[in-house]
Amino acid sequence: MNIAVILAAGSGKRMGMETPKQFVEVNGKLVIEYSLATFQAHPDIDEIAVVTSEAYLPLMNDLRDSGLYSKWKKVLQGGAERYQSSLAAIQAYGDNPDDILLIHDAARPLVSTAVITKVLENMQYANAAVVAVPASDTVLHSYDNKHIADIPPRKEMYYAQTPQAFRVKTIQRAFELGLQDACFNPTDDSGVVLRYLPEEPVVIVEGESKNRKITYQDDLLWLSSQI
Numbered sequence: 001m002n003i004a005v006i007l008a009a010g011s012g013k014r015m016g017m018e019t020p021k022q023f024v025e026v027n028g029k030l031v032i033e034y035s036l037a038t039f040q041a042h043p044d045i046d047e048i049a050v051v052t053s054e055a056y057l058p059l060m061n062d063l064r065d066s067g068l069y070s071k072w073k074k075v076l077q078g079g080a081e082r083y084q085s086s087l088a089a090i091q092a093y094g095d096n097p098d099d100i101l102l103i104h105d106a107a108r109p110l111v112s113t114a115v116i117t118k119v120l121e122n123m124q125y126a127n128a129a130v131v132a133v134p135a136s137d138t139v140l141h142s143y144d145n146k147h148i149a150d151i152p153p154r155k156e157m158y159y160a161q162t163p164q165a166f167r168v169k170t171i172q173r174a175f176e177l178g179l180q181d182a183c184f185n186p187t188d189d190s191g192v193v194l195r196y197l198p199e200e201p202v203v204i205v206e207g208e209s210k211n212r213k214i215t216y217q218d219d220l221l222w223l224s225s226q227i
Contacts, residue, residue, distance in 0.1 A: 002044055036072065082186075103189055108213050128190060
C-alpha cells in the first residue's frame, strides 16, 4: 500500500498565533485540508493517516469521521519533537515492511498531484526518496552560528520539501539504529536514513516552488491568493 502520513503535531510558534498554522482556516478550509484533499484524490494513494498533538486529537477525529476524506483511516498522537511524530506512524504501519510511507508536512498545503506521482514513480526502484528544489540562494555553513565555515557550491545544494517517501522496512531500521544514539534528535526523516543507513541511496525528486512551507502570517496571505 501507499500511505500518506500528514504530520500535524507542530505548535507553529514562529507564526505568532494561538492556533497552530495547520489548523488555521484559509478560504473556508483548515490549512491541513488542502493536502488532505490532494492525497485523497490521488489514484495511487491507498490510505491516509494524520499525526497530531494530544490537544487536537478530538478535532482531527471529528474531521476524519465527517466522511469528507474516505481514505483517511488513522489519527495518531505525535510528540513534542518532529521525529516522534514520524516514529508514531512508523510504529503504526510497522507490520507491513514493503508498504510505502509518504511523510508530508501539514504546513505544505499546496503539494501537487504531479509531485506525488513522481515520488511514487521513483519508489518503484528505490527505498527512500525526498522531494527537493535546487537552491536559488548561496548557502552558508557555520559551526557556531556566528562565522562562515564553508560556502558549498550552490549548484550542488537543494532545499528539502515533503513528501519524503520510504519503504516501511527502510525507515523502520534507520529509526531503530538512530534511537540507540544518545544524540538522536533529527529534524528530517531522510537525514535519518542518510546517517544510519549510509549504504541506502536516497533519491532526489524534483519539487515545485509552490510546495512551500507555511511558517509566518504573511505565508497565510500568500496561500489565500493561490487557492
